[in-house]
Structures are given as structure tokens and as C-alpha cells.
Amino acid sequence: MSRGSVFILSGPSGSGKDTVLKELFRQHPDLLFSISSITRAMREGEREGEKYHFISREEFEAMLKADELLEYNIYGGNYYGTPRKPVEAAIMAGKNMVIEVDVNGAEKIRCKLPEAVSIFIMPPSFAELKRRLVGRGTESDEQIKIRMQTALDEIRRADEYDYIIVNQDVNTAAAELFTVIDSRRLTAEKQQTIINEVLAEC
Amino acid sequence: MSRGSVFILSGPSGSGKDTVLKELFRQHPDLLFSISSITRAMREGEREGEKYHFISREEFEAMLKADELLEYNIYGGNYYGTPRKPVEAAIMAGKNMVIEVDVNGAEKIRCKLPEAVSIFIMPPSFAELKRRLVGRGTESDEQIKIRMQTALDEIRRADEYDYIIVNQDVNTAAAELFTVIDSRRLTAEKQQTIINEVLAEC
Numbered sequence: 001m002s003r004g005s006v007f008i009l010s011g012p013s014g015s016g017k018d019t020v021l022k023e024l025f026r027q028h029p030d031l032l033f034s035i036s037s038i039t040r041a042m043r044e045g046e047r048e049g050e051k052y053h054f055i056s057r058e059e060f061e062a063m064l065k066a067d068e069l070l071e072y073n074i075y076g077g078n079y080y081g082t083p084r085k086p087v088e089a090a091i092m093a094g095k096n097m098v099i100e101v102d103v104n105g106a107e108k109i110r111c112k113l114p115e116a117v118s119i120f121i122m123p124p125s126f127a128e129l130k131r132r133l134v135g136r137g138t139e140s141d142e143q144i145k146i147r148m149q150t151a152l153d154e155i156r157r158a159d160e161y162d163y164i165i166v167n168q169d170v171n172t173a174a175a176e177l178f179t180v181i182d183s184r185r186l187t188a189e190k191q192q193t194i195i196n197e198v199l200a201e202c
Numbered sequence: 203m204s205r206g207s208v209f210i211l212s213g214p215s216g217s218g219k220d221t222v223l224k225e226l227f228r229q230h231p232d233l234l235f236s237i238s239s240i241t242r243a244m245r246e247g248e249r250e251g252e253k254y255h256f257i258s259r260e261e262f263e264a265m266l267k268a269d270e271l272l273e274y275n276i277y278g279g280n281y282y283g284t285p286r287k288p289v290e291a292a293i294m295a296g297k298n299m300v301i302e303v304d305v306n307g308a309e310k311i312r313c314k315l316p317e318a319v320s321i322f323i324m325p326p327s328f329a330e331l332k333r334r335l336v337g338r339g340t341e342s343d344e345q346i347k348i349r350m351q352t353a354l355d356e357i358r359r360a361d362e363y364d365y366i367i368v369n370q371d372v373n374t375a376a377a378e379l380f381t382v383i384d385s386r387r388l389t390a391e392k393q394q395t396i397i398n399e400v401l402a403e404c
Contacts, residue, residue: 020348038359064265070203105351120390122393122396122397122400124396124400125400125403126397126400126401126403126404127403129400151404152401153396155400155401156401158390158393158397159390159394159397160390161390162389163385163388163389163390163393164388164389164390164393164396164397166393166396176388179381179384179385179388180385180388182381182385183381183382183384183385186365186366186367186378186381186382187364187365187366188322188360188361188362188363188364188365191324191360191365191366191368192361194324194326194366194368195324195357195360195361195366198324198325198326198327198328198357199326199328199329199354199357199358201327201328201329202328202354
């Protein structure tokens with residue numbers, strides 16, 4: 001059996017990344033999602049082990065010391081990180097795993113897992129990004145302004161990624177994301193087993 | 203508009219490469235096929251400009267002198283080559299072009315077009331390859347033996363390719379081939395235009 005692949009997925013706030021991922025996992029339940037370990041309090045509607053593992057600062061710092069995180073960051077005084085072990089287990093089991101992470105996290109994971117494939121989700125235009133951020137209606141003008149600036153900074157780094165998907169329409173974007181994921185199992189590296197098998201017959 | 207991509211396709215006799223290509227082009231008539239220039243006589247059932255351009259030795263040698271071939275070879279005293287101009291025109295027009303060529307031709311094209319993506323079509327097993335070659339019933343034991351040896355030599359070089367597709371079933375293989383082709387338009391390089399457009403809005 002050939003090893004699984006890791007797909008690093010990023011996209012600015014307003015790119016519609018979460019909706020695209022939701023559709024991808026609905027259509028392909030065999031894909032694995034990397035669950036982040038975080039130290040912030042659980043919010044309404046969240047569940048342990050769904051998108052996050054909610055752990056204590058002490059537990060997080062113990063993971064850090066044991067080099068059990070592929071990347072981590074601090075937002076608002078809380079730790080957010082990507083545990084290494086489930087990713088390695090997925091690779092060994094021949095499964096594909098998606099890690100959702102920001103551009104800085106992506107950079108760190110690429111260093112530790114050079115064979116990982118990275119994908120950036122883009123909004124179709126800056127006007128549309130603004131429309132989506134304003135449309136949420138849950139944030140102040142100041143908050144929206146900060147999100148816009150952060151989005152712009154991230155889009156400027158989109159060329160660090162292997163693939164770029166423009167999310168004009170969720171279904172198309174999810175299909176394109178799967179095309180990228182599916183194409184990886186056809187690489188010569190992943191297919192080495194079948195070559196060896198055919199040659200071993202002779 | 204972003205540039206088109208070139209897909210170098212190889213596979214041993216008995217891999218079912220031609221049937222897979224036929225199905226691919228039936229489903230995706232927008233793909234272009236590189237028509238080889240050859241100096242051998244036209245055979246029954248062949249038509250000028252379908253798979254080959256039938257030209258004279260003098261014309262071929264003039265193309266050689268003018269560096270108008272991406273690769274060429276001699277079989278049975280006849281020239282076979284891949285004209286450069288239609289490939290370059292396809293790239294500039296943003297079209298995808300498939301070039302069917304043997305492992306040696308693939309090596310030469312990779313040198314001249316390093317951005318080309320190469321794909322190798324494999325039979326599912328050596329036993330199946332043998333069955334397919336013998337099943338044709340048109341060749342002597344000696345001819346089959348030579349084809350088997352050539353196929354084996356080619357499969358030994360399969361790892362020179364970017365992608366490998368195992369042709370167990372024509373429809374699956376054609377779909378996988380299209381997945382590889384389709385994934386290329388999502389690479390960061392091809393998507394640079396949209397990044398620039400979004401950033402230009404700000």
C-alpha cells in the first residue's frame with residue numbers, strides 16, 4: 001500500500017473555505033480532517049473532537065515540549081496547534097488528510113512535511129470578499145477593516161501554494177479541490193508499488 | 203489568459219493507451235492532439251492529418267535543419283517526429299495538448315519543454331499485457347516476444363514520468379487521465395492571473 005498524502009488548505013476570511021470543505025467532506029467521507037488542539041474555551045455550537053480538541057495550557061505546553069505539534073500559534077492569549085501524530089498515522093495508513101491552517105502555519109508544515117501539497121482558496125474578486133465580510137453583519141467596521149487587511153496580506157502570499165482554487169461557486173470549488181486531491185494518488189511516487197508488482201512478475 | 207499545458211503520454215504496446223486516448227478525446231473534444239510528421243507510406247484506414255502528417259524525406263529533413271521538431275526517431279528506415287510549431291501555438295492559445303510518444307521521445311521533449319507534464323499508461327499486470335499482445339492474433343511468436351521485451355524496458359523507465367495510470371478499465375483510466383490534465387489548470391503558476399486581478403482591485 002502506498003502512503004497517504006497531506007493537503008494543507010488555507011484561504012482568507014471571506015474566501016468561503018469552510019463551506020467548500022464542508023461540501024468536500026460530505027461528498028468524500030473517506031478523507032480525514034486534522035483536528036487542531038486549542039486552549040481557548042469552547043463556544044456555543046462547538047463540540048469536542050469535531051473541529052478542535054479543547055485542552056488545557058498545561059497539556060498544550062507538554063505537547064510543545066515533546067515536539068508533538070507540526071505548527072502552533074497564539075491568538076488572543078490562547079494556543080492553537082496541529083498535532084503531529086494523527087497526521088503521521090494517516091500517512092502510514094494510506095489515507096488522505098486535510099489540514100486547515102493559515103499562511104504562517106502552512107509555511108511551517110511545508111518545512112516539516114515537504115511532500116505535503118498546499119492549496120489556497122481565493123475569493124473570485126476583492127469586491128466579493130468585501131461583500132461576504134460585510135454581509136455577515138456580525139462585526140464592527142473596524143473588525144471588517146482588519147479582516148480585509150489580513151485577507152489582502154494572505155492573498156499576497158498565495159503563490160507560496162502549489163494549487164489555487166477560486167471559489168466562485170461552492171460546488172465547482174469543492175470539485176476542483178477533489179480533482180487536486182485525487183490527482184496525487186496518480187503521481188509516479190504513489191504508483192511505485194504497481195510498477196514493482198508488474199516488474200516482479202517477469 | 204494563462205498558457206496551455208503540454209501532456210506527454212507514453213505506454214507500452216498492450217497498455218491500451220490508444221483506446222484510453224480515444225475515450226479521452228471523445229469526452230473532451232477541446233483537448234488538442236499533437237499530429238506527428240512521418241515519412242512512411244500511408245496504411246489502409248489512415249487519413250492525412252488525423253494521427254499523422256505524411257510528408258516526404260526531403261520535407262522532414264528540411265524540418266530537422268530548421269529545428270522544427272521537438273523530437274524525432276527512425277524506425278524501419280522512416281522518420282517519425284513531433285513538430286514544434288503546433289505545440290507552441292497551443293500553449294500560447296491557452297489550450298491543452300497531448301503528445302503521444304515513446305519513452306525516448308518523452309525524454310527529449312522534457313528537455314525542450316521542462317514545464318510539460320508526463321504520464322505513463324501501465325497495463326494492470328504483465329500477464330494481462332501478454333494476454334493483450336497475444337490476443338491480437340496478428341503477429342508471430344517472435345514479434346510478440348520482441349514487443350514483450352520492449353514493453354518491459356519501457357515499464358522499467360515508468361518512474362521518469364510525473365504520473366502513472368494503470369489501465370485496468372478504459373473508462374476509469376480515461377477519467378484518471380483527465381483528472382491529471384484538469385488538475386494542472388489549478389496550479390499556482392496557471393492561476394497567477396486571478397491573483398494579480400484580485401490584488402489589482404485594492
